[in-house]
Amino acid sequence: MEVKHLTEHYDKDGYATIKGYQKLGGYENLKKALKMKPLDIINEVKASGLRGRGGAGFPTGVKWGFLPNNGEPRYLLCNADEGEPGTYKDRLMMERAPHQLIEGMIISAFAIGSPKSYIYIRGEYFYPKSIVEKALREAYDNGLLGKNILGSGFNHDMDIYSGAGAYICGEETGMISSLEGKKGQPKLKPPFPAIQGYLGKPTIVNNVETLAAVTLVIRDGAAAFRKQGTEKSPGTKLFSLSGNVVKPGNYEVPLGYKLIDLINIEGGGLKPGRKLKAVIPGGSSAKILNKEESEKATLDYECLAQMDTMLGSGAVIVIDDTNCMVDLLGVLMHFYHHESCGQCTPCREGTGWLEKLVNGIKSGQGKLQDIDLIETVARNMCGRTICALSDAAAFPAMSFVLKFRDEFEFFVREGRSKIKGTSYAKMHH
């Protein structure tokens, strides 16, 4: 069942403006937080077990704890790049409740003692950016930002920075490089951003939903927050449902919710006359689940990790039986080949190779050992690079070939797709 905590007032009109937001209890949590000691806020977030909603699922409290307490100015960056195919929850949150995000960011900034924070929004989001900019001006005008916020002596500046179209800028250090005006190429880790990030200063990067969820943690307290979701993945999460479902959209369900219920109840099930074939649970870089696995899967970090996939950014992509898996893998491989930043050799050359292999099969000239080659190349790309894009490219390749090998072999043997009526061969990029 959909549980609306974060998105409670999203459809109330005026919620995007500061008056509408304050009328419905907005910025009360900020007042409450400013009275608390920063360390208590961090412990509260740690106790609530809130995990990163961007994709890695790293416990937010622990991440804040890595910051060195040497008084150096530190930055809070909001990762609103949202490039993961299938994900469109941050866009909804920024269009409907920009103040929720701003409030969450001010609380977090107060907790980690950061004087300056940036919202890095992806370049294509012109409309959401205009809304957030308007909200920022409103916040400044009402004394919620700038010097001596609400008389608490805490001064904080917030700015918005727009990217220019690069999936890699969704990666923590890629975003930091982009913010520094360079190519969005990830930086070497260690040193991790918490120690040395934006312009060499300690930096904390959090997703939009994570920062918004901080307001819930402050409002209800860690115990109440833990009531929702499972023991290890507490709280609710926004899932972006897309693909061959009747009602695609963003649904907020508690973590641990059954995947198949999300598809059938919230998503309205598959289009009539179509059968479920596979589900990508967490955005395109999560390994794919076939029909049986998706029926068993529940939407939380632990269960999906056991099934050798990941919750990721919570983008559930439903695939029915009218799609040819070889073609879909070709689309994904083209995506990763186009988006690889080209810094590390395994990913730069590997993504190109994977795409050429899949296109080779799609064009009918593929050979049987090409299928094993896809698997070997993907396996040898994992864990060999600075950031996880090469793993993100390798995971779909490995899981598609592992779980839908028959379609690949059919394509090699027959030179056409196993799914009837698919003239995909023509539709290459």
Added chain:
Amino acid sequence: MFKLSNKGTEFVKNELSRYESRRSAILPCLTLAQEENGGYINAEIISYLAHLMDIPESQIQEVFMFYTMYNKKPVGKFHVQVCCNISCAMNGGRELVQHLTKEFRVNDGEVTSDGNFSFSRVECLGACGGAPMMQVNEEYHENLTPEKAVHVLKNMAKGNSHGS
């Protein structure tokens, strides 16, 4: 010779001091230069910016060539970008592009003869719920069918309405 409007030069000046490092101003200034030059950037603009912002040309060229939203070739007045990633591909994104390019008798990445439209396939635009969809300059148009898309674009060409 390319020259920014003085409003543009003003914008560049305060962008340079707005962020902690001057180099952070490269992205916003390139976006501004692209708007002022009718949607695309060429080498002349980059050397002009390098001279104006006192930043080495290779650093600006690196940023310009890296990001996809800086157009390398001239684009139409309405630059139509259709998403062809996985969710849109399953809902006919690619067929939509084929239909549009056949309809306006232009192939991928080129400008129509009247200079109004240019089509390109792009990666995920973060609107997978409204698949298939397209972005025209700054607006998103979702839940399209080939006919509806042509209709929207025709209206734009007549200039009577901005967006659906």
Added chain:
Amino acid sequence: MFEKVAQKLKEPLMPKCTINGKEIEVKDGTTIMEAFYQKEVPIAHYCYHPGLSIAGVCRLCMVEIEGMPRTQIACNTKITEGMKISNVSDKAKDSVKWALDFHLINHPLDCPICDQAGECGLQEQYMHFGKYEPEMGQGKVKKRKVVDLGERVVLDTERCILCSRCVRFTDEVSKTNELGIFNRGDRSEVGTFQDKPLNNNYSVNTVDICPVGALTAKDFRFKQRVWLLKNRESICTGCSTGCNVNVYFNKGGVYRLKPKYNSDVNGHWMCDKGRDTYKHLNVEARLTKGKKTEEGKTTECDAGELAKQTAQLIEKIKKEGGGDSIGLIVTAQYSNEEYAAMFELFKIKLGSNNVFYWINNQKTFEAFDGLLYRGDKNPNTKGLLRALSKCKFDQTWDKLEEKIKAKQLKIVVVLGPENQEVYPDISEKLKLLNSVDNVVWLTTNQVLGTELLKSCWQIPVKSTIEKSGTYINFKGLEQKIKPVTNIVSGALTLTEAAALFAGDEIPFDSKTPVKGERVWNEFFHHRGDL
């Protein structure tokens, strides 16, 4: 007890670790790569360079660390206590093999026409870690080839493995930010903005540090194959910094100079002007035979023979006019031993102290471009000044002009400059000397315009790379060099010339090697480091 603890705290933490089974101890904070470098354990790497920042992009320096599931890159991982590192284990070898495989799938493999063949990083590592059946059957990515980047460097973006060494060089060392990596993914290409020429004074360093043939030097383009060259150490005589260089040569002469690492003189780098200094060492530009030009008539004779005749001439003049009528003009291009011999000859044997120091570029003496290239263009100014002050020759240059006008000097011996480009005032000095009736010019290269002198004897002299000696650079650092090769075998060194001028024999036989000596094919040779 507390002293022990305090003392332990004071002395720096020295983590111990084992590399390929050998136990070693390193300073705290050194990366695994630096430990491998210190212990000279070979490790595959492309983008790491000791003189540049860490990029960590080629992913070739994979090492297996006990306890870590995945292989880690060596250049960015710091050593902690008790770390067991191995880069020869199967897992490490396999990841290096695959990293190399990814480098090679889009590589054009045009080794036949690539100058880097023989010292190319890809060939090197392929022989250790490759030797596999190529799996890549699909088409390679095509990029621009033979891009002209100014008059010293040629770029081939297809061979480039995007290790960003050259980009980091122009950002960190030459600080000219000319190179960048444009586009994204495997369409990325190194280059300058609109192919602007790379015209800083250190551009050819990017060719040295490029592990593949993407950046090649125009001056060495297609001249010789690397495995047919030998290289030995020497110093560059371009200016007074005294950068340590590797001279690449074979029987055909000297082909190029490459910098050799020396932490307190030139680090890893060398300037472009210094690289051209090999051009005047080759036999075409050199004076191979003694030349006597009297009243426009020139005759040639053997160098030793000419030196003996000079000895008799000096003996004759010394009898008539005494020591005072003999002059010596010195340039700061020779070694300390040679100065000592020559000054000892003049001071004691001939008893003349008309020794004059020819300073070539007084105005730009103190110029310095911030990295290596100095205004003082002589390799041994400090050595010469020390020798002059030791023998108390302190006559200034205008005294020489007086003596010449007063016709007091009958014979002037000139220790001519080896590197004539930095001596633009040679013709001016020739005009000054034409009133002297005998001029003996010891030089490595032909001196133009000697016909207008009454009588000028040119004696060929060995260049820096053909003789041993010590040179003192601007900082006062004495650098001893050994002879590299033998280009003009008949030439004399100044010590030999001084001995001959004094009338006694050269201690050892310096005849030219017997004709028909078997030309030795350098199949195995000592290669420069990558």
Added chain:
Amino acid sequence: MSLVKKDAAIDRWFLPGIIAGLFFTIKKMLANIFNRKSMPTLNYPEEKFEYSPRFKGTHILTVKKDGSLRCTACMLCATACPAECINIVAAEHDDPVVEKYPVKYEIDILRCVFCGMCEEACPVDAVRLGPEWQIPGVNGSNFIYDIRFLAYRPALKGGIPSTVEDEERHQAGI
């Protein structure tokens, strides 16, 4: 047992030894008279010996389709040659696709031992050892074969095309 044979009386007369030897020659003469075909001698130059295709004779520099040299002056043959008789000088080609070609390619045929190492070393099948072996040279004549002779001598009728072709390799993307 000593190898020296005792001097039997009959051996002191040399005549019987000679007759025994002649016996073998006469046998061969009669066979040749009656069976002319089996005579091994060849009447050179009318009949020439047919060497095997792998015969390593005078060198040939193969050519591309457009007639220019296939050799890229990569010096591998000069390095592999045990007699060091190949001397190559490379230069920059004005067509950037070709990039490098030999200005001078000389083989000192008197030093060459026809071992074929150059043919094996060549990565692009530019130099081969051809079937010709009767190329004369009087004392003092030019035994240094240059490009004109090696690639375009009349016997080669305009040059032997090489098996390795750049265009196909470029299209195949190798």
